[in-house]
Amino acid sequence: ALAALAVGLGLALFLVYPVAAALRFPSLAHYAGLWHNPRWISATVNTLIMTALATGTATTVGFLMAYAVTRTNVPWRGFFSIIAILPLFSPPFMVSYAYRYLLFGPNGFYTNTLLNKTLHLVDRRLSLMNWDWLGFGGWPLWAVETAAFFPLAFLVISGVLRAIPQSLEYAARNLGAAPGWVFWTVTFPLARPGVAGAGLLVAIYILADFGNPLILTKFNFPLLATEAYDSLVSDAASANALPNAAVLASALIVPALVLFFLQRFWVSRRLYTTIGGKGSQLPAPPTPALVRWGLFGCCLVVSLLVLSVYGAILSSSLVRSWGRTWQLDLRHWILAMGSWNEVRNSLVFALFTGVIATGVALLAAYLTARQRFLGRGLMDFLAILPAAIPGIFLGLGYRIAFGGEPFELYGTAAIIVLAFVFWNVPLGYQAGLAGFAQIERHLEQAAHNLGASSLRAFWDVDAPLLKPAFISSFVVAFVRAITTLSVAIFLVTPQWRVTTVIILDRVNSGEYGVASALTSLLLFLTLGCFGLARLALGRQLRVFT
Incomplete structure (x- = not known):
């Protein structure tokens, strides 16, 4: 009961309240505009x-x-x-970014280097x-x-x-x-x-x-x-x-x-279902x-287009001037390290988001899948609702709801982490529901019959079997938190900026090499997280599904 109450209050305060605040903040005259x-x-x-x-x-x-x-x-x-x-x-x-500044545009590889200068x-x-x-x-x-x-x-x-x-x-x-x-x-x-x-x-x-x-x-x-x-x-x-x-x-x-x-x-x-005997391979x-x-x-065409985006971004971070001077140069990476505080913020926020969002999501999944209590259907609805909320709306809602009394969090790291956490609950929650659906209830009942408490039964029986759901949920939350721009854009302050916002600033100021270096760094971090999870789970890893 206490766990259900805690999760319900968390969803109400950090999801329903910001959404309601954003909707109520404008007047009717503003909406009419x-x-x-x-x-x-x-x-x-x-x-x-x-x-x-x-x-x-x-x-x-x-x-x-x-x-x-x-x-x-x-x-x-x-x-x-x-x-x-x-x-x-x-x-x-x-x-x-790659389309506008690296592949096409005045100094694009295709438009300027290939079609104009070469051919x-x-x-x-x-x-x-x-x-x-x-x-x-x-x-x-x-x-x-x-x-x-x-x-x-x-x-x-x-x-x-x-x-x-x-x-x-x-x-x-x-x-x-x-x-x-x-x-x-x-x-x-x-x-x-x-x-x-x-x-x-x-x-x-x-x-x-x-x-x-x-x-x-x-x-x-x-x-x-x-x-x-x-x-x-x-x-x-x-x-x-x-x-x-x-x-x-x-x-x-x-x-x-x-x-x-x-x-x-x-x-x-x-x-649609198919009914038959044994599955076939x-x-x-x-x-x-x-x-x-x-x-x-x-x-092949789609793959080449995707690879051209990543190739252009990585290459532009390693040459002196994209489209003009193709000499190998690491100055953009050196300049990118000047934004180490923002990279560190992004990494720390993403790690906290991965752990907390996964914990909240799996706890909510456990309560709705295994417990019976008043408001279970409402909790199920609220746990998946963030999937329908645009990131820019949620970020703006947090700015309005927690920008003043009674919950003044704007200007702190906490408001960014909380927005990331509750924005990333749905995928972990659905992964948890799928995991619990595959675990027979009689396993827990057997543990209870042997004298185990609910917590001990969960830790000894459910938790090991939920390892794929936990790691998959963490990976998704980590990747989405470290790469999002829409949720963070209204919440960052000079002290608590994140890498995606810095990349946007570098693009707007024409520092494309630095923007490419920072983007490549984010890509390495996310792929590294995915690679470690794949080593731990193999084909059991399921992300973004």
């Missing part, structure tokens, strides 16, 4: 259109890659699987004009959002496709069905609920994305998230700055909640050559 400001109306429309378009393409790309690596015999399947999840371990705005196919003046314009519009943002978030669709859909028995496809082929007919009548109908769920999940992330449009469009393509930030920083002295930012961030909540509940309803109500049926090589070409 959303529909009287033409730029804000454009931001709303642009946000919805961009979410729809990028969700469609990201889900399509994720499905094609997932199908290629799980249901066909295309070459390099292991390589494509690794590349497909790589963007999950880096700041999402890496893609827009002489594009006049430099034309390159400056065309590619600089391209970097500020909605079309390139569509491509960037697709590249940044297709890995989420890949992870979800690949899991769904692996669960479909290969024997069903063999049976259909033995009855004379052509490969294309088997796909449309057997494989895709069984995968459709998972594909839809993946699409809705991707839509939630794209809707709330903040870093990519902020870096890529520079406020020239208004979106709700970037307008909220611009409203606060461009007119900080105004009394309307914070209420206007809260209005714009609040406008993200309605579509986010709609997508969230649709995703949960669809996945829970539209599950049959190899994939032979894939027609045209389909096989077509999918291989698609996966």
Whole structure:
């Protein structure tokens, strides 16, 4: 009872209270201004259109890659699987930063070095004009959002496709069905609920994305998230700055909640099951050559684009001047070490977030899965609610709720850690529920019959079996905390800044080499965390699913 009360009070104080504070802070006049400001109306429309378009393409790309690596015999399947999840371990705005400043743009590798200086196919003046314009519009943002978030669709859909028995496809082929007919009548109908769920999940992330449009469009393509930030920083002295930012961030909540509940309803109500005897480990049926090589070409193009982003960022941190002087130089890394305090802050915050968020998530999962108490359904709802809350809205809510009396935390490290913790509870909570669902209750009952207390039974029986869920939850919380920009942007102060905010500052000031060095450092930290977890768990490690 005490544990349930503690978790419930924590969720109420650090989740419900900030959300309510952000929604109540603006007046009705401020909310009415959303529909009287033409730029804000454009931001709303642009946000919805961009979410729809990028969700469609990201889900399509994720499905094609997932199908290629799980249901066909295309070459390099292991390589494509690794590349497909790589963007999950880096700041999402890496893609827009590389696109805008390193690959395209006036000094981009493709536009200037390759097309202009090497192949002489594009006049430099034309390159400056065309590619600089391209970097500020909605079309390139569509491509960037697709590249940044297709890995989420890949992870979800690949899991769904692996669960479909290969024997069903063999049976259909033995009855004379052509490969294309088997796909449309057997494989895709069984995968459709998972594909839809993946699409809705991707839509939630794209809707709330903040870093990519902020870096890529520079406020020239208004979106709700970037307008909220611009409203606060461009007119900080105004009394309307914070209420206007809260209005714009609040406008993200309605579509986010709609997508969230649709995703949960669809996945829970539209599950297709296959009934049979023993599971089979049959190899994939032979894939027609045209389909096989077509999918291989698609996966190869996507992989090259992803690798070009990481290659450009790592390379630009090691050369004197990107696009001008290609001489090897470590000055950017030396300058990046001048931000060691921010790197240390990010690392410490991420470690605390990983431990605390995992503890809260698994405790909440234990209570809802194993205990019966008043309010259990409400706790279940609140534990997964942060998955629907855009990071920029949660950060702004913490700024409003804890910026003054009675809980004045703004300007401390605690407010950042707490925001990170409760933003990262849902994935760990769902991993915990899945873990408890696989543990038979009679194991605990046997421990109780032998005289063990509830705590001793949990520690001796459940905890060892929950090791994969615990480590997976820690990895996800660590990675999301160390790479997030949207949650932290409204909470940092000169004393408690984090690396992602410093990277944004370096990009805005034109210090691209230093920004690349810091981004590479974050990537090494996240991949190192993932690598250690993989050594500990092997194939039992499940992240971002």
